[in-house]
Amino acid sequence: DLILRGEDVTKEYQTGTQTVRALKGIDFGIAPSDFVAIVGPSGSGKSTLLNLLGLLDVPTDGAVSLRGQDVSTFSDADRTRKRKRAIGFVFQSFYLIPTLTALENVEMPRMLDKTPVKTRERAKTLLRRVGLGDRLDHYPDELSGGQKQRVAIARSLINDPALLLADEPTGNLDRDTGDEILALFDELRAEEDVAIVTVTHDAYVAEEADRVVNLVDGVIEDAGETAADGGHGA
Ligand code: ADP
Numbered sequence: 001d002l003i004l005r006g007e008d009v010t011k012e013y014q015t016g017t018q019t020v021r022a023l024k025g026i027d028f029g030i031a032p033s034d035f036v037a038i039v040g041p042s043g044s045g046k047s048t049l050l051n052l053l054g055l056l057d058v059p060t061d062g063a064v065s066l067r068g069q070d071v072s073t074f075s076d077a078d079r080t081r082k083r084k085r086a087i088g089f090v091f092q093s094f095y096l097i098p099t100l101t102a103l104e105n106v107e108m109p110r111m112l113d114k115t116p117v118k119t120r121e122r123a124k125t126l127l128r129r130v131g132l133g134d135r136l137d138h139y140p141d142e143l144s145g146g147q148k149q150r151v152a153i154a155r156s157l158i159n160d161p162a163l164l165l166a167d168e169p170t171g172n173l174d175r176d177t178g179d180e181i182l183a184l185f186d187e188l189r190a191e192e193d194v195a196i197v198t199v200t201h202d203a204y205v206a207e208e209a210d211r212v213v214n215l216v217d218g219v220i221e222d223a224g225e226t227a228a229d230g231g232h233g234a
């Protein structure tokens with residue numbers, strides 16, 4: 001029942017005459033409600049892996065599959081469509097639109113939606129879900145860092161994704177606020193079966209993960225349990 005599987009995934013970049021092998025034949029699997037932390041030094045391939053998991057890019061070699069379908073077989077338009085359906089994104093710097101209220105920010109990914117009333121209800125439900133039922137009409141400026149990240153998380157869930165990719169989600173938050181975001185992640189996993197994959201430099205975040213993928217120079221270092229060993233779903 002894997003949402004995403006990677007088999008012998010290699011990613012190379014060409015810059016002029018140089019080839020950089022950013023990922024060197026790694027395996028991974030993401031199951032519903034997994035919580036996986038990707039850690040590793042700068043340049044080890046974390047962003048590259050996150051881009052592949054987010055269907056923003058395809059591997060040079062090996063295969064990434066979304067629910068059993070090899071993403072390399074999708075057209076670009078198809079890949080974009082499937083990404084929007086299956087995957088939500090959260091970032092260190094929130095990326096909220098300052099001129100929109102919390103509610104409007106959450107609705108944003110569905111701006112061209114044909115059922116705006118349903119979207120509005122869903123957005124309100126999500127903001128209540130993340131503890132911001134009393135902040136619907138507040139602008140990002142009027143919210144704390146933790147509240148902004150909650151809005152961003154609510155926005156990432158508007159299309160009911162199976163997977164949430166969080167790039168340094170606690171990077172701009174103090175420890176207590178970061179712990180609140182982690183608690184929210186736990187609720188989302190338990191109650192909505194959302195799988196969460198995070199790139200993090202915060203040790204306390206990695207400690208909460210079911211599995212830690214430790215990337216070193218494009219390979220996964222064995223740290224006991226890894227994303228490749230089938231320990232998902234536990
Ligand atoms: P991290 O996120 O761990 O810092 P990255 O995935 O960004 O690592 O980078 C892994 C390696 O791939 C690095 O050597 C980086 O310079 C290289 N790289 C990443 N993206 C590109 C790109 N678009 N073009 C060329 N090289 C890249």
Ligand code: ADP
Pocket residue numbers: 042043046047048051
């Ligand atoms: P982070 O601190 O989040 O790991 P990086 O600087 O590693 O940020 O990468 C941010 C983005 O920049 C990556 O997604 C990658 O596509 C791009 N990038 C990283 N290294 C290079 C590079 N050497 N050349 C071109 N693009 C790169």
